[in-house]
Amino acid sequence: MNREQVADAYFLEHRAKLLDLAAFLDRIDRADHDGSAEDFRLIVFRSCISKLIDGEGDRARRILDELSDHTTEPIEAAPMKGAIGAPPPA
Amino acid sequence: MRYIDPHIHMVSRTTDDYSRMALAGCAAITEPAFWAGFDRSSPQGFHDYYRQLTETEPARAAQYGIRHHCWLCVNPKEAEDIGFAREVMSIIPEFMDRSNVLGIGEIGLNKNSRNELVILEEHLALAKNMKQLVLVHTPHLEDKLKGTRLIMDAVANAGLEPDRVLIDHVEEHTVSEVLDRGFWAGMTLYPETKCTPQRAVDILETYGTERIWMNSAGDWGPSDPLAVPKAQVEMRRRGHTEQMIRTVTWDNPKTFLSRSPRFNVEDD
Ligand SMILES: [Zn+2]
Secondary structure (H helix, E strand, C coil): CCHHHHHHHHHHHHHHHHHHHHHHHHHHHHCCCCCCCCCHHHHHHHHHHHHHCCCCCCHHHHHHHHCCCCCCCCECCCCCCCCCCCCCCC | CCEEECCCCHHHCCHHHHHHHHHCCEEEEEEECCCCCCCCCCHHHHHHHHHHHHHHHHHHHHCCCCEEEEEECCCHHHCCCHHHHHHHHCCCHHHCCCCCEEEEEEEECCCCEHHHHHHHHHHHHHHHHCCCEEEEECCCHHHHHHHHHHHHHHHHHHCCCHHHEEECCCCCCCHHHHHHCCCEEEEECCCCCCCCHHHHHHHHHHHCCCCEEEECCCCCCCCCCCHHHHHHHHHHHCCCCHHHHHHHHHHHHHHHHCCCCCCCCCCC
16 A cells, blocks of 8 residues: 555544544543642653654554563562553652 | 464354354364453362363354364463462363363463462473463553563573464564564454554564464453454455465464364365
């Protein structure tokens, strides 16, 4: 596929996803916040968004990398079964 | 086009799903032992589950012309209690000779804890002793990168050949390390939260089609038992050749799984 064909195939779908993202950020802004420290997930989320337009390639890999736990030792005990989606601050 | 779904949890799916998969071209599946959404209260619960995987599901699949195979283990989500996990592991050898069992799986890590790692290492030793193939579950989300590296190190320490081990649920940040270290890689297609069929095809375009397969990992959660044929459609939409589609959805899984003499699915 050339660039125009990729746009033909996927533009509308990703236009909708872009609006989901915009509306999510607006929703966060509207939500009550008591002035305490920002949720760590939202900090990393905004940082990941900046990668979308930094002009570098390999965006999916770099965003996943930022959303990963980079420690190397096993943890003492599993605190739960699920995952949060971003590593909590140390 | 016929396809193999090498990772799907049919115990959680309806018979209608078998029917729809058969209509979409599914010729064979492999079902790793995994978490049922709740912790079993006794080793007997696992005994019954292994019977379901080796007796009930192959019979159900056969009604639709689908070959059913399975993998046995204690999954990492139920490995935090080491004593319990070892009790369950002790009943695995009695099932390993059953005709549809391909190896040990899906073992791995979930939260990358010490106890999970101990039980992973004991499964790897069992696989080595019994000369079994291994199918590995890697953790999700923020735990995947670390867990994938811990698992690959554990496999190397256990002395298993990487080309007899499939590391599943790879994404953009883990796929190249997995392939570079000589393992097989599985991409799991989830409708939500994880790798979409579109991203999976992006990964194939970026990293190539050698030693890699796609699966649905369909289970009791949000998942799609037709994810593999949908990825075939996505590849076709992008103009990829029928040969390339066949490589990743038929030839590759067949090559890896055929290392077990129990996997025999004929080409067209
Ligand atoms: Zn699974």
